[in-house]
Amino acid sequence: MSQLAIIYRKELLETWRNRKWIWIPLVFILMGVMQPISTYFMPQILKMSTMPAGTVIQIPTPSGAETVVKALSQYNLIGLLVLVLAFMGSVSGERQHGVLQLVMVKPVSFTMYVLAKWLSAVSVSLVSLLLGYVATWYYTEQLVGRVPFLRILSSGAVYALWILLVLALTIMLSSLFDSAMATAFIALAGAALLSVFTSLFHIQWSPGNIPSMAEQLVLAGKADSGFVASMLITVALVGVFLALAAWVFQRRDVV
Amino acid sequence: MALLEVTNLAKSYGSVEAVKGISFHIESGRCVSLLGPNGAGKTTVLKMLARLTSPTSGQIKFDVPHPQDVRSYIGYLPQQPAFHEWMTANEFLEYIGRLSNIQRSEVLTRRDKVLEMVGLKDVARRKIGGFSGGMRQRLGIAQALIHRPRLLIMDEPVSALDPVGRREVLELMGEIRQETTILYSTHVLHDAEEISDDILILVQGQIVVDGDLPGVRMQFQQPMVKIQGEVTLEPWHSVWARIPGIQLVTGSGAWVELTVEDLAGARNAILQSLTEQNIPVRSVEFGLTSLEDLFMKVVKS
Numbered sequence: 001m002s003q004l005a006i007i008y009r010k011e012l013l014e015t016w017r018n019r020k021w022i023w024i025p026l027v028f029i030l031m032g033v034m035q036p037i038s039t040y041f042m043p044q045i046l047k048m049s050t051m052p053a054g055t056v057i058q059i060p061t062p063s064g065a066e067t068v069v070k071a072l073s074q075y076n077l078i079g080l081l082v083l084v085l086a087f088m089g090s091v092s093g094e095r096q097h098g099v100l101q102l103v104m105v106k107p108v109s110f111t112m113y114v115l116a117k118w119l120s121a122v123s124v125s126l127v128s129l130l131l132g133y134v135a136t137w138y139y140t141e142q143l144v145g146r147v148p149f150l151r152i153l154s155s156g157a158v159y160a161l162w163i164l165l166v167l168a169l170t171i172m173l174s175s176l177f178d179s180a181m182a183t184a185f186i187a188l189a190g191a192a193l194l195s196v197f198t199s200l201f202h203i204q205w206s207p208g209n210i211p212s213m214a215e216q217l218v219l220a221g222k223a224d225s226g227f228v229a230s231m232l233i234t235v236a237l238v239g240v241f242l243a244l245a246a247w248v249f250q251r252r253d254v255v
Numbered sequence: 256m257a258l259l260e261v262t263n264l265a266k267s268y269g270s271v272e273a274v275k276g277i278s279f280h281i282e283s284g285r286c287v288s289l290l291g292p293n294g295a296g297k298t299t300v301l302k303m304l305a306r307l308t309s310p311t312s313g314q315i316k317f318d319v320p321h322p323q324d325v326r327s328y329i330g331y332l333p334q335q336p337a338f339h340e341w342m343t344a345n346e347f348l349e350y351i352g353r354l355s356n357i358q359r360s361e362v363l364t365r366r367d368k369v370l371e372m373v374g375l376k377d378v379a380r381r382k383i384g385g386f387s388g389g390m391r392q393r394l395g396i397a398q399a400l401i402h403r404p405r406l407l408i409m410d411e412p413v414s415a416l417d418p419v420g421r422r423e424v425l426e427l428m429g430e431i432r433q434e435t436t437i438l439y440s441t442h443v444l445h446d447a448e449e450i451s452d453d454i455l456i457l458v459q460g461q462i463v464v465d466g467d468l469p470g471v472r473m474q475f476q477q478p479m480v481k482i483q484g485e486v487t488l489e490p491w492h493s494v495w496a497r498i499p500g501i502q503l504v505t506g507s508g509a510w511v512e513l514t515v516e517d518l519a520g521a522r523n524a525i526l527q528s529l530t531e532q533n534i535p536v537r538s539v540e541f542g543l544t545s546l547e548d549l550f551m552k553v554v555k556s
């Protein structure tokens with residue numbers, strides 16, 4: 001078994017023992033199914049609240065696809081926050097704690113170490129996304145309206161790429177900074193800025209388009225032009241971030 | 256050729272020169288202690304040898320079959336070893352052993368062997384989070400030995416331990432030195448005298464003494480007279496300082512130490528001074544300076 005597999009296995013064991021394998025999927029499931037459930041119960045909720053007599057509230061009933069999109073935007077807001085916070089100390093934590101000394105004094109490849117860290121974060125995150133998204137789809141079908149499952153799959157796969165990118169950025173920052181807070185702040189600010197600039201200047205090939213493309217895939221079943229370009233650029237950026245992470249990691253003294 | 260050859264090794268942190276271009280070598284099979292006061296740069300030197308910190312300049316050469324990644328040949332015990340607290344001792348040693356590119360079956364036998372050696376066999380299935388300081392130190396030694404290193408580097412292996420733990424670790428080191436070369440840092444001179452073959456004294460980033468223990472003793476040891484009085488002996492310091500052959504008068508209160516160049520010549524003069532001046536003496540001891548005296552001398556100079 002290669003070093004990558006050894007470290008990856010240890011990471012999986014660690015994320016299992018510190019319950020990340022339980023609470024992160026739970027957060028994604030809860031966040032997702034909240035949307036169809038609140039849509040379904042909205043009329044009752046409104047009825048229960050005391051309104052002045054004669055108030056007329058007209059809310060267009062959202063479609064199934066719109067409900068799923070709401071869940072996606074929750075993932076993009078709170079889900080990313082949760083993932084970044086969960087993995088912000090991935091490298092810097094081991095460095096600060098001191099156990100990195102015992103690991104790096106053995107003939108361990110810096111690249112494999114960083115790669116294993118990223119892969120384990122990706123494993124937890126994508127499983128959480130999958131479970132959460134499928135649960136959202138199920139409740140939406142049951143309570144709100146039909147959404148083709150193929151659209152769910154394609155948009156989830158596209159959105160997964162965005163998560164890969166954010167996690168690669170997080171791991172890179174974590175091997176650069178000792179402060180986990182700095183890592184979280186810069187990773188989240190970076191993702192937010194990328195999205196803002198992308199929509200401000202209509203950069204079609206930007207990775208920042210991915211969340212909105214995922215939404216379009218749900219709503220319309222197809223994405224904008226620039227889809228392929230932004231996918232390719234995202235994959236390339238993931239590679240760049242990981243290579244940078246290994247490079248930064250190697251250049252820094254372990255202690 | 257020596258197992259380890261260090262040439263002009265230097266490390267600066269900003270404008271602070273922690274290690275100022277030191278050169279030394281370590282022969283295979285020796286137990287070498289790196290002595291020095293706190294802040295002398297001992298830890299920095301050891302971390303550079305373990306490839307955890309990169310030198311600002313200088314060379315470190317290992318005489319090993321595959322010098323591309325010398326980390327395979329080094330076992331390292333940091334001053335305060337930190338582990339994955341959520342792992343058991345067994346799991347941690349297996350993890351570290353596998354990272355050293357050893358086959359799984361061999362790691363398992365090796366793991367049991369080192370655990371038995373350091374006396375942690377009974378707690379092998381317990382979480383490291385509940386280990387005491389002494390157990391951590393021994394687990395640290397176990398992980399450093401798991402891949403049969405050629406050189407075992409230990410940073411202050413006994414400093415943080417209580418007398419019992421200290422004794423245990425020293426005995427363990429006595430066993431380990433039969434199999435592998437050891438380089439360890441300490442500021443406890445007594446330990447260095449007890450188990451090392453060679454000593455290196457590092458003061459302010461520079462090596463001031465380097466040699467095998469008997470040689471260093473021979474070179475630096477001087478005859479010395481220790482006098483204890485009934486009252487303070489300070490008034491007579493000047494009397495002794497005037498005796499020819501006495502190099503140094505140190506001590507305070509009822510104790511005084513006279514470092515002597517030629518004991519045969521000075522012995523009578525010292526004894527005479529005691530009777531002539533009617534000094535209330537309790538004990539007089541003629542002996543040799545210890546490593547501690549040497550250490551104090553080089554650190555202060």
